[in-house]
Amino acid sequence: xxxxxxxxxxxxxxxxxxxxxxxxxxxxxxxxxxxxxxxxxxxxxxxxxxxxxxxxxxxxxxxxxxxxxxxxxxxxxxxxxxxxxxxxxxxxxxxxxxxxxxxxxxxxxxxxxxxxxxxxxxxxxxxxxxxxxxxxxxxxxxxxxxxxxxxxxxxxxxxxxxxxxxxxxxxxxxxxxxxxxxxxxxxxxxxxxxxxxxxxxxxxxxxxxxxxxxxxxxxxxxxxxxxxxxxxxxxxxxxxxxxxxxxxxxxxxxxxxxxxxxxxxxxxxxxxxxxxxxxxxxxxxxxxxxxxxxxxxxxxxxxxxxxxxxxxxxxxxxxxxxxxxxxxx
Amino acid sequence: xxxxxxxxxxxxxxxxxxxxxxxxxxxxxxxxxxxxxxxxxxxxxxxxxxxxxxxxxxxxxxxxxxxxxxxxxxxxxxxxxxxxxxxxxxxxxxxxxxxxxxxxxxxxxxxxxxxxxxxxxxxxxxxxxxxxxxxxxxxxxxxxxxxxxxxxxxxxxxxxxxxxxxxxxxxxxxxxxxxxxxxxxxxxxxxxxxxxxxxxxxxxxxxxxxxxxxxxxxxxxxxxxxxxxxxxxxxxxxxxxxxxxxxxxxxxxxxxxxxxxxxxxxxxxxxxxxxxxxxxxxxxxxxxxxxxxxxxxxxxxxxxxxxxxxxxxxxxxxxxxxxxxxxxx
DNA sequence: GAAGAAAAATGAAACGTTACATTCGTGTCG
DNA sequence: CGACACGAATGTAACGTTTCATTTTTCTTC
Numbered sequence: 123x124x125x126x127x128x129x130x131x132x133x134x135x136x137x138x139x140x141x142x143x144x145x146x147x148x149x150x151x152x153x154x155x156x157x158x159x160x161x162x163x164x165x166x167x168x169x170x171x172x173x174x175x176x177x178x179x180x181x182x183x184x185x186x187x188x189x190x191x192x193x194x195x196x197x198x199x200x201x202x203x204x205x206x207x208x209x210x211x212x213x214x215x216x217x218x219x220x221x222x223x224x225x226x227x228x229x230x231x232x233x234x235x236x237x238x239x240x241x242x243x244x245x246x247x248x249x250x251x252x253x254x255x256x257x258x259x260x261x262x263x264x265x266x267x268x269x270x271x272x273x274x275x276x277x278x279x280x281x282x283x284x285x286x287x288x289x290x291x292x293x294x295x296x297x298x299x300x301x302x303x304x305x306x307x308x309x310x311x312x313x314x315x316x317x318x319x320x321x322x323x324x325x326x327x328x329x330x331x332x333x334x335x336x337x338x339x340x341x342x343x344x345x346x347x348x349x350x351x352x353x354x355x356x357x358x359x360x361x362x363x364x365x366x367x368x369x370x371x372x373x374x375x376x377x378x379x380x381x382x383x384x385x386x387x388x389x390x391x392x393x394x395x396x397x398x399x400x401x402x403x404x405x406x407x408x409x410x411x412x413x414x415x416x417x418x419x420x421x422x423x424x425x426x427x428x429x430x431x432x433x434x435x436x437x438x439x440x441x442x443x444x445x446x447x448x449x450x451x
Numbered sequence: 452x453x454x455x456x457x458x459x460x461x462x463x464x465x466x467x468x469x470x471x472x473x474x475x476x477x478x479x480x481x482x483x484x485x486x487x488x489x490x491x492x493x494x495x496x497x498x499x500x501x502x503x504x505x506x507x508x509x510x511x512x513x514x515x516x517x518x519x520x521x522x523x524x525x526x527x528x529x530x531x532x533x534x535x536x537x538x539x540x541x542x543x544x545x546x547x548x549x550x551x552x553x554x555x556x557x558x559x560x561x562x563x564x565x566x567x568x569x570x571x572x573x574x575x576x577x578x579x580x581x582x583x584x585x586x587x588x589x590x591x592x593x594x595x596x597x598x599x600x601x602x603x604x605x606x607x608x609x610x611x612x613x614x615x616x617x618x619x620x621x622x623x624x625x626x627x628x629x630x631x632x633x634x635x636x637x638x639x640x641x642x643x644x645x646x647x648x649x650x651x652x653x654x655x656x657x658x659x660x661x662x663x664x665x666x667x668x669x670x671x672x673x674x675x676x677x678x679x680x681x682x683x684x685x686x687x688x689x690x691x692x693x694x695x696x697x698x699x700x701x702x703x704x705x706x707x708x709x710x711x712x713x714x715x716x717x718x719x720x721x722x723x724x725x726x727x728x729x730x731x732x733x734x735x736x737x738x739x740x741x742x743x744x745x746x747x748x749x750x751x752x753x754x755x756x757x758x759x760x761x762x763x764x765x766x767x768x769x770x771x772x773x774x775x776x777x778x779x780x
Numbered sequence: 781g782a783a784g785a786a787a788a789a790t791g792a793a794a795c796g797t798t799a800c801a802t803t804c805g806t807g808t809c810g
Numbered sequence: 811c812g813a814c815a816c817g818a819a820t821g822t823a824a825c826g827t828t829t830c831a832t833t834t835t836t837c838t839t840c
Contacts, residue, residue: 130826141790141791142826142828143791150828155788158789172567174825174827175568176569176825177509177795177827180506181795181828187569194534196531198525198527202525205523205524205551212551217550219516220537220547220548221547222537238501239502241505373731376731402705460796469820470819471798471821472800473818502796503795504797507796507798508797509795509796509798510825511799511825
């Protein structure tokens with residue numbers, strides 16, 4: 123043993139008494155005479171050889187690494203997405219580079235740049251920056267945000283989910299539905315939740331109000347103000363609220379009960395996402411469930427598709443409704 | 452423009468009319484004449500050049516990438532850890548490769564192998580496999596599991612936290628404490644929680660029972676059986692339970708209330724971890740809080756320390772107690 | 781058994797960097 | 811005014827792979 127540094131293919135070739143190219147073939151599962159393969163494998167084991175994927179990546183321009191860009195990893199929706207993406211990727215022998223942006227457009231751009239330097243094979247991104255610059259040669263799949271015809275976008279059926287929420291609420295006896303969302307910086311596919319909700323109400327001939335809370339102002343005060351405006355004789359004008367996310371639903375439920383309004387007796391609530399409780403795994407509220415693992419898997423499938431000539435522009439995955447105690451059923 | 456492939460340093464050098472080495476210096480912040488630097492930067496911008504970190508990694512043996520190995524990313528404790536690790540790493544311009552193992556020893560070994568191939572600069576691992584083979588030349592920091600004198604282990608002060616729980620429970624009037632854990636495959640630092648608890652009880656002259664639930668059998672039935680054995684005239688023999696994790700605490704609280712036992716009136720509960728609720732951010736239960744961001748930051752610090760000659764063997768970070776409604780205070 | 785074809789192993793070139801030994805140019809001092 | 815020294819740019823040799831044009835071996839067939 124001469125060097126104390128990591129053994130290379132050359133060392134293995136020397137040890138096994140074969141040529142460099144032969145060693146390469148063995149580690150790439152290319153046809154090699156059985157006796158050679160055995161000798162090489164033996165030598166590699168003895169030396170503790172491991173392929174250097176940086177050298178390999180340099181030569182082949184494939185790194186078997188995909189970057190996942192998310193706002194954060196603590197939000198259960200994002201962590202479920204990451205878990206799903208990891209599982210789909212590792213099933214195909216891919217590694218996952220995780221980048222977190224705090225929903226900050228500059229951080230998003232920095233991530234993209236950093237990740238492009240790293241020469242990943244593709245990016246799955248859930249980003250808000252409206253004018254991200256990303257190398258068009260690098261496969262990119264966007265979650266929940268449509269960038270244009272040459273970047274596939276994967277999302278749940280937000281419109282359909284909104285309709286579903288409306289129909290459920292009406293079916294459960296609501297007469298005055300309200301749609302509630304917190305204002306996001308930038309339009310995304312999830313805005314269609316409200317569109318679907320309103321469309322279904324209209325079709326059923328029910329008037330539907332909507333309120334957009336500004337998260338910079340804090341949710342609490344503006345919502346209180348809104349509520350007091352819409353109280354008539356101690357009762358809330360609205361008897362059903364569709365909230366754009368489960369997180370919002372939880373907040374709203376808290377605020378309603380502080381004001382003495384009972385859920386679901388006085389007001390029924392439906393959320394969106396299908397986030398589940400830590401350890402018990404049950405839902406926080408009645409909600410439209412996004413198929414998170416399928417969402418992640420679809421992203422990976424699309425990203426790693428061999429034939430990239432005819433990719434779908436926008437994929438909407440079906441959602442389902444489930445009761446979680448904030449509706450009367 | 453000749454190639455349609457990504458521009459290289461050679462292209463930049465050609466465009467700027469300087470030598471290859473000069474371009475390299477510019478991108479490594481080495482001293483270069485100002486006029487040259489400007490020319491190179493201009494050319495790079497024009498061509499859209501980005502450093503190829505695979506080529507760089509091959510040459511320098513540094514990749515500015517660290518692997519984080521966790522059982523999963525959906526458990527809030529792990530995702531908080533990942534978030535903290537990401538923040539500490541990205542502050543130092545490092546990228547994070549995430550590997551998930553499902554606590555499966557073979558998956559753990561596969562991860563290590565895969566990650567070693569990828570020539571990361573170091574590994575932060577929260578693993579259970581007792582005989583992991585990891586390249587001793589590769590910096591490794593273990594979370595919560597002591598591997599030996601040459602692998603630094605970062606954990607919370609589990610023993611101290613256990614003591615703290617005992618003291619709190621006794622102070623709040625408990626006379627018959629119980630320690631509850633679910634059996635993990637392999638010993639880790641977190642086992643000391645029970646040791647600390649028992650030691651503090653002993654010192655105060657209080658008898659302390661302990662129960663180890665086997666998670667393969669399911670928690671529910673064995674715990675029910677245990678409870679019924681320890682009921683005396685409709686009252687539980689134990690008036691305070693220290694659960695080894697918050698997750699367990701939540702389960703236990705559910706089972707107790709199903710049996711008509713009130714928390715905290717009849718039984719007080721203290722958990723461990725300091726997991727916080729989705730969106731509201733408050734605690735699930737009275738608990739010993741682990742300083743998760745500091746835990747993560749410490750791992751990164753230790754891993755990226757220049758001088759690796761004199762690393763601490765075992766670091767215990769201080770924990771704190773906070774009430775979360777499952778104790779009487 | 782020799783010649784030719786097919787199959788398989790070989791080894792050199794290239795991938796895009798960095799690092800180092802060279803060369804070049806400028807300014808200083810005798 | 812020439813020689814020297816110093817700083818700065820240059821260009822080449824690695825880094826550890828893959829790939830492909832060669833060479834070598836093996837097998838057919840007459």
